[in-house]
Structures are given as structure tokens and as C-alpha cells.
Amino acid sequence: MIVPLLHVLILAGILFVLGLTCVLVWRSNIIMMLIGIEIMLNAAMLAFVGGANRWGAADGQVFALMIIAMTSAEVSLALALVVYLHRRKKTVNADEFSDMKG
Known part of the structure; x- marks a missing residue:
């Protein structure tokens, strides 16, 4: 069964809005921000x-594989940073890390 493109785009739009929300x-919680970025x-x-x-092209699957590779690298680096910051400050609240500027 082929799902119409409009339904796929509506679902993608809903997911993007949920991730952006x-x-x-939850701008203060770094882990929730990472989850939102993953959803987007x-x-x-x-x-x-x-x-x-x-459209019967393979370009979308190629981009999907690139997004999966980029996401896995982003998650591994971000979680390593979160673990480091949690050990250093004992919190994952993003407001506590303002001293890292500049």
C-alpha cells in the first residue's frame, strides 16, 4: 500500500512542530533539547x-542515510558533552552553563 505524499508531509510537519515545541x-534541559532536535x-x-x-528517485534514501549518520555522530558528541557537564556541575540545566561563554 502506497501512502499519499500529502499524508507523509503532514506527518512530517506535525513531527517537526512537536520537535520544535x-x-x-524545555530550553533549560539539555537532554530534552537533544530529543527535540532528533525529532526534527x-x-x-x-x-x-x-x-x-x-517521484521514484533514490535521492531521498541517500539523504536519509546521511541524516542517520549525522544524527548518530551528533548524539554521541552531545551525550558525551552532557555527561561531562553533569559531572562538572551536577545538573543538566542549560542556564547553569552561562559561565562557558567566550
Whole structure:
């Protein structure tokens, strides 16, 4: 069964808005911000794959693989940074890390 492109794009838009809401609402919690960014990247990946399926091109799948690779690298670095900051400050509250500027 082929899902219409409009439904895929609506789902991708809803996921993107949910991820953006997660980033904007929980700006003080670094882990929730990372989860929101992951949801937004998955929404973009879904839109690429849906478009590629609609037009019969493999470009969307290639972009999806690139997004997966980029996301895995981003998650590993970000979680390492969160663990380091939690050990240093005993919190994951982003407001506590203002002394790291400049």
C-alpha cells in the first residue's frame, strides 16, 4: 500500500512542530533539547523519503542515510558533552552553563 505524499508531509510537519515545541518549551534541559532536535531531524528524513517514494528517485534514501549518520555522530558528541557537564556541575540545566561563554 502506497501512502499519499500529502499524508507523509503532514506527518512530517506535525513531527517537526512537536520537535520544535520540545526545544522551545524545555530550553533549560539539555537532554530534552537533544530529543527535540532528533525529532526534527527524523521529520526531515521522513519528508525526504516520502518525496523520493513519490517521484521514484533514490535521492531521498541517500539523504536519509546521511541524516542517520549525522544524527548518530551528533548524539554521541552531545551525550558525551552532557555527561561531562553533569559531572562538572551536577545538573543538566542549560542556564547553569552561562559561565562557558567566550
